[in-house]
Amino acid sequence: MAIANCQLAIGQPTEAATWARENxxxxxxxxxxxxxxxxxxxxxxxxxxxxQVILDHNKxxxxxxxxxxxxxxxxxxxxxxxDHLTVxxxxxxxxxxEVSFExxxxxxxxxxxxxMTQAVKGKTKQSAxxxxxxxxxxxxxxxxxxxxxxxxxxxxxxEGVREFPVRVKxxxxxxxxxxxxxNNEELVSTE
Amino acid sequence: MLAxxxxxxxxxxxxEPDTWDVERIxxxxxxxxxxxxxxxxxxxxxAASSQVPQVVIERGxxxxxxxxxxxxxxxxxxxxxxxxxxxxxxxxVKRFINAREAKECVFVRGTTEGIxxxxxxxxxxxxxxDDEIIISAMEHHANIVPWQMLCEEKGARLRVIPMNDAGExxxxxxxxxxxxxxxxxxxxxxxxxxxxxxxxxxxxEHAHKYGVPVLxxxxxxxxxxxxxxxxxxxxxxxxxGHKMFAPTGSGVIYGKASLFEKMNxxxxxxxxxxxxxxxxxxxxxxxxxxxAGTPAIASQIGLGAAIDYLNEIGxxxxxxxxxxxxxxxxxxxxxxxxxxxIGTAKEKASVxxxxxxxxxxxxxGTILDQEGIAVRAGHHCAQPVMQRFNIPATARASFAFxxxxxxxxxxxxxxxxxxxxxx
Numbered sequence: 301m302a303i304a305n306c307q308l309a310i311g312q313p314t315e316a317a318t319w320a321r322e323n324x325x326x327x328x329x330x331x332x333x334x335x336x337x338x339x340x341x342x343x344x345x346x347x348x349x350x351x352q353v354i355l356d357h358n359k360x361x362x363x364x365x366x367x368x369x370x371x372x373x374x375x376x377x378x379x380x381x382x383d384h385l386t387v388x389x390x391x392x393x394x395x396x397x398e399v400s401f402e403x404x405x406x407x408x409x410x411x412x413x414x415x416m417t418q419a420v421k422g423k424t425k426q427s428a429x430x431x432x433x434x435x436x437x438x439x440x441x442x443x444x445x446x447x448x449x450x451x452x453x454x455x456x457x458x459e460g461v462r463e464f465p466v467r468v469k470x471x472x473x474x475x476x477x478x479x480x481x482x483n484n485e486e487l488v489s490t491e
Numbered sequence: 492m493l494a495x496x497x498x499x500x501x502x503x504x505x506x507e508p509d510t511w512d513v514e515r516i517x518x519x520x521x522x523x524x525x526x527x528x529x530x531x532x533x534x535x536x537x538a539a540s541s542q543v544p545q546v547v548i549e550r551g552x553x554x555x556x557x558x559x560x561x562x563x564x565x566x567x568x569x570x571x572x573x574x575x576x577x578x579x580x581x582x583x584v585k586r587f588i589n590a591r592e593a594k595e596c597v598f599v600r601g602t603t604e605g606i607x608x609x610x611x612x613x614x615x616x617x618x619x620x621d622d623e624i625i626i627s628a629m630e631h632h633a634n635i636v637p638w639q640m641l642c643e644e645k646g647a648r649l650r651v652i653p654m655n656d657a658g659e660x661x662x663x664x665x666x667x668x669x670x671x672x673x674x675x676x677x678x679x680x681x682x683x684x685x686x687x688x689x690x691x692x693x694x695x696e697h698a699h700k701y702g703v704p705v706l707x708x709x710x711x712x713x714x715x716x717x718x719x720x721x722x723x724x725x726x727x728x729x730x731x732g733h734k735m736f737a738p739t740g741s742g743v744i745y746g747k748a749s750l751f752e753k754m755n756x757x758x759x760x761x762x763x764x765x766x767x768x769x770x771x772x773x774x775x776x777x778x779x780x781x782x783a784g785t786p787a788i789a790s791q792i793g794l795g796a797a798i799d800y801l802n803e804i805g806x807x808x809x810x811x812x813x814x815x816x817x818x819x820x821x822x823x824x825x826x827x828x829x830x831x832x833i834g835t836a837k838e839k840a841s842v843x844x845x846x847x848x849x850x851x852x853x854x855x856g857t858i859l860d861q862e863g864i865a866v867r868a869g870h871h872c873a874q875p876v877m878q879r880f881n882i883p884a885t886a887r888a889s890f891a892f893x894x895x896x897x898x899x900x901x902x903x904x905x906x907x908x909x910x911x912x913x914x
Contacts, residue, residue, distance in 0.1 A: 345861070346857075346858060346861045349857070350854075350858075350912060354912065355912075358913075359849075380869065381852075381853050381868070381869050381870075381878065381884060382870050382874070382883040383853075383883075384883070403884075404883050405851065406851035406852075406853035406854050407850075407854045407913070408853075408854070409852060410851075412822045426756065464857060465855060466857075467853070470853065
C-alpha cells in the first residue's frame with residue numbers, strides 16, 4: 301500500500317508549514333484597482349498563464365488535505381523543480397468517490413492539482429482517464445477532439461500553458477499522479 | 492576571520508571606486524545584444540553557465556578552420572598545430588591556477604567529470620570499508636553523489652560539515668569530524684546555491700594535520716577570484732570552462748603530481764597508454780594517463796583563450812565590479828517587502844539566492860523571463876541546501892563582470908511586479 305510511504309514523504313515539517321501558511325491567507329483581499337493594475341502589467345501570454353482563477357486556486361487550493369478514507373494514492377515528483385505532491389483517491393465501484401491532494405509546488409501545479417480534484421470527483425475511472433488525455437493534449441498543444449472542449453469545461457483556462465513549454469510538466473504532474481493512483485502505481489516522475 | 496586571505500572578495504580593494512567600463516566589456520559578448528520576449532536580454536544566470544566573448548569564439552573558429560586534426564598522434568603538419576594549441580592551453584591553465592607543472596592539469600569535460608576522475612582513480616583505490624569521507628552541507632550534487640556511490644561500493648561513511656543560518660560552515664564541527672578513519676575531504680570553494688566563500692585554505696591545512704587529502708570544487712571560484720593551488724595547498728582542484736567564459740566540454744582537474752601518479756587511470760582507451768598487448772597494458776605518463784580518447788580540443792583551446800581574455804581585462808577589477816553588483820543587488824532586493832535572501836554569509840561571491848513569501852520560484856522565473864531576465868529557479872543541484880533552509884527551491888540571480896546596475900534595477904522592478912501579480 302502506497303500510503304505508508306506517502307506519509308513519510310509528505311509528513312516533513314517544511315512542507316506542512318509552507319502549506320499551513322498558504323492556507324491561512326484568509327479571504328482574497330484583492331481590490332478592483334489591484335486587479336486592473338495587474339491586468340495592465342501582465343503581457344498577453346503571461347496573463348493567459350496566470351489567470352485569476354489559477355491564482356485563486358494557488359492561494360486557496362481545494363480538496364487540499366490528506367484523505368483518511370483513501371484506498372488509492374500516489375506520489376508525484378518533478379525533480380527538475382522540486383514539485384512534489386500526493387494524490388489520494390477513494391475509489392468505489394470503479395468511480396471516484398473522494399479525491400484530495402497534498403504537497404508543494406508552483407502556482408501552475410497547485411492550481412492544476414486543485415482543479416483536477418474538482419474535475420474528477422464523481423467520475424468513473426474511465427472518464428477520469430479520458431479527461432486526463434484531453435487535458436494532456438490541450439496543454440501540449442496537440443489537436444483535441446471538438447467535444448473535448450466541452451468535457452474540459454473550466455480546465456480550458458490551462459490552455460495558455462502550451463505557450464510555456466517548460467511549464468507543461470507543472471500542469472500535467474497532478475494528472476499523471478492521479479493516473480498513477482488510479483492504476484496502483486506508487487511513484488511518478490515527470491522527468 | 493572566516494575566509495582564507497587569498498580567497499576574500501574584500502581583499503580586492505573594497506575602498507576603490509568601481510570604474511569598470513562595463514559598456515566596453517559588453518561589446519565583447521555578442522550573445523548579450525539580443526531581445527528576449529521583446530525586451531533586452533538581462534542575463535543573470537552566470538553561475539549556471541557564463542557567456543563567451545568574441546575572442547574565444549574566434550579562437551575556436553580559427554582552430555576549426557585552420558588547425559583541426561587529432562592531437563598527439565600524427566607526424567603531419569596539422570596534427571602538430573593542433574597539439575601545440577592544445578598543450579598551449581594547458582600551459583595557460585597551469586599559470587592561471589599556479590600549478591607547479593602543466594602535467595598536473597588534466598583536461599576533463601567539466602567539474603563533474605573532474606570529481607568523478609578523482610573518485611575512481613583515488614577513491615576506489617585507497618578508500619576502504621569503514622573509512623570516512625568529509626563533505627559539507629552546501630555541496631553541489633556533483634560533489635555529493637560520486638562520494639556517496641563510493642561509500643556504497645566500499646562500505647565507507649559520508650560525514651557532513653553543518654552550516655549556520657547564514658550559510659557559513661561550522662568550523663568547530665568540521666574539526667570534530669576528524670578521526671583515524673577520515674580518509675578524504677571534498678569541499679566547495681564557493682557555494683553555487685548560497686554564494687558563500689568557504690575558508691578552504693584553513694580547512695585544507697587542518698585536514699593535512701591528519702594526513703588527509705582535500706579536493707576543492709572550484710566551479711564557482713575559478714571565474715571570480717584569483718586562484719593559487721600551491722598557496723591553498725589543495726590536493727585536487729576541479730573547475731569548468733563553461734562557467735568561466737569558455738565553451739562547454741572544457742574543464743580541468745588539477746592534482747598534485749605525487750597523487751596523480753599513484754592513482755588508477757579513469758577511463759581506458761587511446762592516448763592514455765604506453766604500450767598495449769593482449770596480456771598487459773602500461774599506462775602513459777601524466778597528464779595523458781587521465782585523458783583517454785580524443786578530447787574536446789576546440790573547447791579546451793577556447794578555455795585557454797578565455798583565460799587570456801580574463802587576464803587582459805584584469806581579473807581584480809572584474810572581481811571588484813562583481814562584488815559591487817552583489818552589494819547593490821543585495822541592497823535592492825532586501826528592500827522589497829516579502830523577499831528573503833538565502834545565503835547571507837560575510838564572505839560571498841556574486842550569487843544572490845532569494846525566495847518570495849507565498850510565490851514559488853518557478854513562477855518568479857517564468858515572469859522574469861517574460862521581461863527578458865534569465866535567472867535560475869530551482870534547487871540548483873543542491874537539494875540538501877534547500878532542505879537545510881526548509882524551502883523547496885530558490886530563485887537565483889548570479890552576476891558576471893558584464894552585468895550592470897541598470898540590469899539589477901530591472902530585476903528589482905520586475906520582482907515588485909511579480910509580487911503585485913500574486914498579491
